[in-house]
Amino acid sequence: MNNYISKLIQQGESQHLDFKFQITDSRKIAKTIVAFANTEGGKLLIGVKDNGVIAGIRTDEEYHMIEAAAQMYCKPEINFAYRTWNIEGKKILEIDVPHSTSKPVYAQNGDGKWLVYVRVKDQNLLASTILIKYWQKENSKKGVFIKFTDTEKMLLDFLKVNPFITVKRFCRLAKISKFKAEKIIVNLLISDVIEIMMDEKKVWFRLKDPQDYIEE
Secondary structure, three states, X not given: OOHHHHHXXXXXXXXXXXXXXXXXXXXXXXXXXXXXXXXOOEEEEEOEOOOOOXXXXXXXHHHHHHHXXXXXXXXXXXXXXXXXXXXXXXXXXXXXXXXXXXXXXXXEOOOOOEEEEEEEOOEEEEOOHHHHHHHHHXXXXXXXXXXXXXXXHHHHHHHHHOOOEOHXXXXXXXXXXXXXXXXXXXXXXXXXXXXXXXXXXXXXXXXXXXXXXXXX
């Protein structure tokens, strides 16, 4: 077996690597392409089962379905790189998806809706609304002016002694609306004071560098 492909397969599926036995739906594969583009980029191996067994692709149509996914069902369009490998008489497609500089990137689902996905470990998850707002504000040409009121101070004081906070808990503690809480969090994300974390169950926020906020 090709040593390069063998090492990739041995790594297993991860935040930067996904195996696909076959491509049967351009919209479905667009979801994975978008998730990689919105996160840190990634690689798809087509013709490899989830358990790492090489099955090979059956026809060149699978490449054309990926091309259709990137051009028609990703917004903006994703320019990917690809290579083909012949492993023990079986053809594998290696697709490299770059990290997008124009986030958020949307994928169209089967119902025609444009949704945003991110890659978390080996899963493609729907992006939270607050992450989308952060990207949109990051892309705008306007600078961010943050007025540190008692609410911002309370949030940072809380995070000095607690590992994380959710929007819901922030709303309760500060007695503010979800809209206001998200606005404050987005500004702190833009200012690189806090960072966003997520899994399949929840989204939370923590200090970017807690050492900067430890009082002597």
